[in-house]
Amino acid sequence: MPKTPAITVHDALPMRDRVVLITGGAQGVGRGIAQAVLGAGGSVMIGDLDVDAGHACLQEWQVGHRAAFHKLDVAREASVRRWVDAALARFGHIDGLVNNAGIANPHQGPLHELSLETWNRYLGTNLTGAFLCSKHALPSLATARGAIVNIASTRALQSEPDTEAYAASKGGLVALTHAMAVSAGPAVRVNAILPGWITTDAWQKPQARQHPKLHRRDHAQHPAGRVGSPEDIGALAVYLLGQQSSFVTGQHFVVDGGMTIKMQYV
Numbered sequence: 001m002p003k004t005p006a007i008t009v010h011d012a013l014p015m016r017d018r019v020v021l022i023t024g025g026a027q028g029v030g031r032g033i034a035q036a037v038l039g040a041g042g043s044v045m046i047g048d049l050d051v052d053a054g055h056a057c058l059q060e061w062q063v064g065h066r067a068a069f070h071k072l073d074v075a076r077e078a079s080v081r082r083w084v085d086a087a088l089a090r091f092g093h094i095d096g097l098v099n100n101a102g103i104a105n106p107h108q109g110p111l112h113e114l115s116l117e118t119w120n121r122y123l124g125t126n127l128t129g130a131f132l133c134s135k136h137a138l139p140s141l142a143t144a145r146g147a148i149v150n151i152a153s154t155r156a157l158q159s160e161p162d163t164e165a166y167a168a169s170k171g172g173l174v175a176l177t178h179a180m181a182v183s184a185g186p187a188v189r190v191n192a193i194l195p196g197w198i199t200t201d202a203w204q205k206p207q208a209r210q211h212p213k214l215h216r217r218d219h220a221q222h223p224a225g226r227v228g229s230p231e232d233i234g235a236l237a238v239y240l241l242g243q244q245s246s247f248v249t250g251q252h253f254v255v256d257g258g259m260t261i262k263m264q265y266v
Helices: 028-039 051-061 077-091 116-144 164-184 216-220 230-241
Strands: 019-023 043-048 067-071 096-099 147-151 189-195 252-255
Touching (some): 019 028, 019 077, 028 043, 028 096, 028 230, 043 077, 067 077, 077 116, 116 147, 116 164, 147 164, 164 189, 164 252, 189 230
Parallel strands (some): 019 043, 019 096, 043 067, 096 147, 147 189
């Protein structure tokens, strides 16, 4: 009779010796993910259009060679290629990619007034950007048997009026996730996180930081009892990037404090 496997002792630093690339990593949810990876022992290459925010991260983190910044426009393939090349030149390998960069404002006005330019801008950043970064990081990720995490939104599953471009980009990101998981597996796992209400006021560059303007009712409408934080997304991202999730791919995970399962009546 086979023996039951012995108790596995978990690594206290699950991202030790692992290099993760994070788009939009200098502020907000992206910064929360980067700090979670660093806290778990990993190294990060953050990419962002905001150079001041990127340099501020490095100055505040003070983790030496484990963190690097390179300016990145995810909607431009040449910029993506330079960013990935810079990461490989700095670290020599890539173990994880977090496609987080995106236009955050979901509201674009009535559909009949939505310009093709605005539509294309949302899809170019939120969806095509994830495709381009995945495309160029994939060879190194496959060698490392790494993982991709796409940051979508609960708006991929539910909507408010006048949010078509944003919803389409995030819904497309969920579909891209399971398509890439099938195509890139078994060498690379691909999953998505769908954040709900995450307050990022205190996670901006120093000159833009504010105390969150939240009320008791904002917290109370969440079954979990509070609005979310970038740290909540970072904790799940570390799990999905690490070896403990080696049997998890092609999935999307809602992190919204229970908002999407709460029935609402007017």
